Structures are given as structure tokens and as C-alpha cells.
Amino acid sequence: MSRTPAPWARIVEALIRERGPALFGYAVALTGDRHAGEDLLQDALVRSFRRGRGDVSLNEAHAYVKRAMQTAAIDTSRRRKTRPATPTATLPDSPTPDHAGAIADRDALASALNTLSPRERTCIVMRYVDGLSAVAIAEETGLAAGTVRKYLSDAVAKLQDASLGLGLQTADAVAGGGHHLPVAVRTTQKGGQR
Template sequence: MSARWELVVAELVAERGEALVRYATLLTGDEEEARDMVQDALAATFGRLRNGFAVEQAEAYVRRAIANRFLDGARRRQRWRRISPLVVDRERLDSGSTLTGERLDMAARLQRLTPRERACIVLRYDEDRTVDQVAAELGISAGAVKRYLSDALAKLRGMLERERERGERLDGRPRDGREEVR
């Protein structure tokens, strides 16, 4: 007979797996890295917690583990960048779809925020969490969340204004006639 926690894992992955990957993708900016992060978070969560919680509780634990892994990784990468002489941008291919282009533009904008700002923006606006919920999930005060959100939104507004002034997309390519500049 299968253990209770194995049933919870199977149900969580079946029902909420793609939502967890989308959440991690918004944080990392890379779907492959996001899938790895979700896998690691599942292993870490169910390696410690075995029984006694439902799928909803398990999802909350996994989301917290994803956010913590993202922030820990961002700190490690930040330390590495200080000593690394080279920074390489990943090459992105254009699918030709305006909607995909807009999503990639927003994902690129999110990558330009600090890790805490990005985590706060994703949790608040993509995951539709309250400020208090974001604070609890990240283990910081509600005031700090508000400050990170304010700073991030100001940065995003500035990025959009600069793009409009230049009349180009975030990747530096001119917008074609089909894409509306708002």
C-alpha cells in the first residue's frame, strides 16, 4: 500500500504542477530552470514532511520552498558576479507572435529587478496574494514588501517609458506596425 504522502505528492503534481512551474518560471525567467526548481522543492518538502497535510497545505510548503530556493540562488549568483569577469546573456529566439513577444518582454523586464523585488511582484500580482501573505511567504515585514513593490513598480514604469520613447522592444529591436505601443 502506498504511503499517504505519496498520494498527496501525486495529487499535487497532477492538479497544481503546471501552476507551480509557471510561478517558478516568473521568478527565474527560464522554464527549464523553473522545472528543476519545482522538482527540488517537491523533494525538499516531502523529504521532511511526510504525513498529516492536505494538497493545499503541501502546495503552500512547495511554493515557499520555491521562493526560498530562488532567493538563495540569486544571492549565490550575485556573489559570483562580483568575482566573475564575464556575464553571458542567454540567446532568445523570437516566435513571431506578438503575445509571446510581450510575455518575453515582461519576463526580461522582471529579470532586471532585484530578486526580492521580483519575488514580491510575482507573488503580489501574478499569484494575487495580499501584502501580508507575501510578507509571510518571504519571511519579511509587510512594510518591506510594500517598499519592494513600490521600488519594483517604479523601475518597471521607467523601463516602459524608456521603451516608448525609443519606440522599440526591450530587446532593442524596432516594433513593427502590428504591435501597439501603449
């Protein structure tokens, strides 16, 4: 006798199939590391659906997982502050000669994003990947709007100091919303880009 999967299980399968690459890119943008991004996404999926969710839409499931990743990214920084840091060696991706410029740009962006605190990074990702305003970010994260504006302002200043030519403006970051600037790092797999 075969069991019919619960409605939430079908939604999780559809979410991974249809939006998995986008969610993975979002996780990498939040963490700055592919492996940490994989862990963050997997943890967010488990947290979001370990008790089931009833019958939810694909968009609702997507939103649950993104919110879980945002919260986990901020919570991870809190835990790191209470634990001593353990140095680890990071192995670089093996670049191919065809993509040297793209890899250099990605590494420069990743390096610049790594200078941001987890809260600044989360706010920047939510602002420029999700296209949310400072007020919307505040509502999503539970922070005060002024605090979000401060994180965005500080993050833009740090990214401008990195001289990457991203064209980010402080006024747009703290007041804007509604337009999309791609800052997520695209990853490649066998057979092409994601």
C-alpha cells in the same frame, strides 16, 4: 509483494498531476527562465517532501512547494552575490509566426521582470500572481512589511519605466491584495497551451 505508497507520496503525485502546470508557471515567474523554473520546481518538491510530510491535503502540499520556491528564489540571489558571475549564452525560443505578438509581449515582460532583484521579483509575483497584500507577503517571507512595500514600490517603478502598459500602480502594489492580475508567462507544448 507490492508496497502501498505512503500518504505523502500519493499527495505528491496528485500535486504534480493536478497543479504541476500552475506550479511550473509560478516557478518561471520567479526565475524568469523556463529551465531555471524547472530546476526551482524540482528542488522545491524534493525539499518539501524528502522526509515525507505525513498526511497533508493537496492545498497544504501546494502551499509547501510554493513557499519552498519563494525561499529558494531569494536564497539563490544571496549565493550569486558571493560567487563571481559566469556568463552564459541563452538560446531564444523558436517563435512560430502565429504567435509572434504573444512572444514579443512575453519577452518584453520577461525582460522587464529580469531587471528586478530576486526579492523585488518574488514580492511582485506574490502580490500579483498570488494576490497577497504587502503584510501577507511580509508574513510569508519573514521580511518586515515596510521592506516589502519598498521592494514592491521599487519594482513597480522599474516595470512602469519599461512602458509595457501593465497598468500597475504603486499605491495598489503596496496596499492592495485580494485581486489577481495575470503576470505569469504561459508556455506552450506540443498540442496547445498550458
